[in-house]
Amino acid sequence: MSADINITNVSKSYNEVVALKNINLTIDNGELFGLIGPDGAGKTTLFRILTSLVLPTDGEVHIGELDVVKDYKKVRRNTGYMPGRFSLYSDLTVEENLNFYASIFNTSLKENYDLIKDIYIQIEPYKKRRAGDLSGGMKQKLALSCALIHSPQLIILDEPTTGVDAVSRMEFWELLKKMQKRGMTILVSTPYMDEAALCDRVALMQNGKLLAVDKPQNIVNSYKGSLFAVSANNMHSLLSDLEKLDNTKQVFRFGETIHITSNIESDNQYIEEVNKHLVSCGYNNISIKKTNPVIEDCFLALMDIETEDKDKAE
Amino acid sequence: MNEREKIIEVKELVKKFGNFTANNKLTFDVFKGEIFGFLGANGAGKTTAIKILCGLSAPTSGFAKVAGWDVGKYPNKVKSNIGYMSQKFSLYNDMTVKENFRFYGGIYGLPGKEISNKTSYYLEKLKMEHTQNVVLNEIPLGWKQKLAFSVANIHDPKVVFLDEPTGGVDPVTRRQFWEMIYETADKGTTVFVTTHYMDEAEYCERVSIMSEGIIEALDTPAKLKEHYGVDTMNDVFIKIAR
Numbered sequence: 001m002s003a004d005i006n007i008t009n010v011s012k013s014y015n016e017v018v019a020l021k022n023i024n025l026t027i028d029n030g031e032l033f034g035l036i037g038p039d040g041a042g043k044t045t046l047f048r049i050l051t052s053l054v055l056p057t058d059g060e061v062h063i064g065e066l067d068v069v070k071d072y073k074k075v076r077r078n079t080g081y082m083p084g085r086f087s088l089y090s091d092l093t094v095e096e097n098l099n100f101y102a103s104i105f106n107t108s109l110k111e112n113y114d115l116i117k118d119i120y121i122q123i124e125p126y127k128k129r130r131a132g133d134l135s136g137g138m139k140q141k142l143a144l145s146c147a148l149i150h151s152p153q154l155i156i157l158d159e160p161t162t163g164v165d166a167v168s169r170m171e172f173w174e175l176l177k178k179m180q181k182r183g184m185t186i187l188v189s190t191p192y193m194d195e196a197a198l199c200d201r202v203a204l205m206q207n208g209k210l211l212a213v214d215k216p217q218n219i220v221n222s223y224k225g226s227l228f229a230v231s232a233n234n235m236h237s238l239l240s241d242l243e244k245l246d247n248t249k250q251v252f253r254f255g256e257t258i259h260i261t262s263n264i265e266s267d268n269q270y271i272e273e274v275n276k277h278l279v280s281c282g283y284n285n286i287s288i289k290k291t292n293p294v295i296e297d298c299f300l301a302l303m304d305i306e307t308e309d310k311d312k313a314e
Numbered sequence: 315m316n317e318r319e320k321i322i323e324v325k326e327l328v329k330k331f332g333n334f335t336a337n338n339k340l341t342f343d344v345f346k347g348e349i350f351g352f353l354g355a356n357g358a359g360k361t362t363a364i365k366i367l368c369g370l371s372a373p374t375s376g377f378a379k380v381a382g383w384d385v386g387k388y389p390n391k392v393k394s395n396i397g398y399m400s401q402k403f404s405l406y407n408d409m410t411v412k413e414n415f416r417f418y419g420g421i422y423g424l425p426g427k428e429i430s431n432k433t434s435y436y437l438e439k440l441k442m443e444h445t446q447n448v449v450l451n452e453i454p455l456g457w458k459q460k461l462a463f464s465v466a467n468i469h470d471p472k473v474v475f476l477d478e479p480t481g482g483v484d485p486v487t488r489r490q491f492w493e494m495i496y497e498t499a500d501k502g503t504t505v506f507v508t509t510h511y512m513d514e515a516e517y518c519e520r521v522s523i524m525s526e527g528i529i530e531a532l533d534t535p536a537k538l539k540e541h542y543g544v545d546t547m548n549d550v551f552i553k554i555a556r
Contacts, residue, residue, distance in 0.1 A: 256536075
C-alpha cells in the first residue's frame with residue numbers, strides 16, 4: 001500500500017458541534033507530518049476519521065487507492081494508531097499486550113521483533129509487569145510498540161508527547177525519525193509548538209480549521225511584520241505597559257522576554273518609540289531587540305487574524 | 315535577602331516505597347507570594363513530593379511544614395489551608411459551573427453567602443456569568459482551566475498547588491492563565507507549579523529541577539542559565555535531566 005493521504009472536503013459534526021470544517025489536505029508517502037494545535041482544534045477527530053473509527057459527515061479520505069470508509073478493513077491492516085489516551089489492557093503484562101495485538105494481525109512478536117527493537121528494548125526488562133503498573137514514559141513506549149507490531153505502512157500518533165518531559169520528548173522524536181527512515185509515513189499531533197520544527201511539513205489547526213499548511217521554515221518565513229523581544233527590570237508590569245503602546249499589533253509573554261509586533265514600516269522608529277515610552281514609565285535595563293519568529297509566534301499571529309476575520313463576519 | 319515568611323518548609327524529606335527511594339532528602343523553602351516552579355523529568359519524584367506537601371501521603375522521614383502545619387502530624391489542617399488543581403483532576407464534568415463552586419466552597423467549609431459572593435466575583439472576573447448554569451462538560455478546556463484555578467482559590471488558601479495546569483491549551487489561553495497566576499501571587503498567595511513547558515519556567519521567581527528523587531538545582535531562572543552557561547531554561551533542563 002502506498003500511504004499518501006488525500007483528504008478532500010472533510011467535515012465532521014457531532015450534533016450542533018462542528019469539529020471539522022471542510023478540511024483539504026494531502027500528505028505524501030514517507031512524510032513525517034505534524035498536526036499542531038491546542039485541545040479542541042479537531043486533531044483527534046481528523047485522526048479518528050483517517051483510522052476509520054468515525055465516519056466523516058462530509059467529504060472523502062483516500063490512503064493510497066483505499067477509501068477509508070469503503071475499504072476500512074484494508075486501511076486498518078496497514079495503519080498503526082496510537083490514541084492519545086492510554087488504551088492497552090492494564091491487567092495484561094507488557095509481553096501479553098504485545099502478543100495480543102500481534103495475534104490480531106496474524107503475526108507474532110518474534111516475527112516483527114526487529115521492527116520494534118529500538119523501542120521495545122527499553123521496556124523489555126519489565127515485560128512481566130502489568131501494563132497498568134508502568135510509568136507514563138514506559139506506557140507510551142509500549143503503546144508505540146503495539147501500534148507498530150503489524151508492520152504498518154502508515155502510523156498515526158495522537159499527542160504522544162503530551163505531559164511528557166522535555167528530555168523524553170526529544171528522545172521520542174529521535175525514534176520517529178528512525179521510523180521514517182524505514183519508509184513509514186508518520187502522522188503525529190502535538191500541542192507543543194516547538195515540536196513543529198521537527199516535522200517535514202506541518203498543519204497548524206484551530207477550531208476545526210487549518211490555519212496554515214507548509215514546511216515549518218516556510219511558515220516562519222511568511223511571518224508578516226517585525227517582531228521584537230523586550231525585557232526590562234520589572235517584567236510583570238512591563239506587559240501591561242507595553243499593551244498601552246501605539247503602533248503595536250500584539251503583545252505577549254515569551255519565555256524570558258515579551259514579544260511585540262510593530263504596525264509601522266520603520267523598525268528604528270518603532271524601537272525609539274518603545275524605548276521612549278518605557279523610559280517615561282520609569283524602567284531600567286531596557287532591552288529591545290528585533291528577533292526571528294518561531295512557530296508559536298506564527299500561530300499567535302494566525303489566531304489573531306482568524307479572530308479579526310470572525311469579528312468582521314459578525 | 316529580606317526575611318520573607320516561609321509558607322513551605324521542607325527539611326531532609328525522604329519517601330520510600332519498599333526499596334525504592336522516590337524522594338531523597340529534599341530540602342527547600344518557598345516564600346509568601348512566590349511563584350515557585352517545581353520541575354523534573356517524568357518519574358523524578360515530583361508527584362510523590364506534591365502528594366506529601368498536600369497532606370495526602372506521609373513522609374518516610376524528614377520534615378515538611380505547609381501553611382504553618384506539619385504535614386506528617388496535621389495532614390487535615392494542611393488540606394484546608396491549601397488549594398490544588400491539576401489538568402487531570404479538577405472539576406466535576408457533570409455538574410454545572412455554579413454547582414462546582416458550591417461543592418468546593420462547601421468542602422472548604424465556607425458559609426453559603428460567601429460561596430455565592432465568591433462565585434459571582436470569579437464569574438464576573440472571567441467574564442463567564444452566562445455560563446453559570448451550563449454543565450461543565452460543554453465548556454471549552456481553556457475556560458475550564460480558568461474555572462478550576464478560581465475554584466482552587468475559593469477559600470483564599472495560603473498556597474495553591476498547580477500540577478501541569480496548562481497542558482494542551484492554546485498559546486493565548488496559556489498566557490492568560492499565567493496572568494491569573496501573577497495576580498494571585500501579587501495578592502500574597504504562594505503558587506507552587508509544575509509544567510513541561512520550559513518557557514513557563516521563565517515566568518517563575520525560582521525553580522527547582524528534580525532528577526531521580528533529588529533536587530539537582532534550585533535558583534532563579536536567570537542564575538540557573540548563567541550557572542550552566544546556556545541561553546534557555548530548556549537547555550538547563552536537558553543538562554540536568556539527561
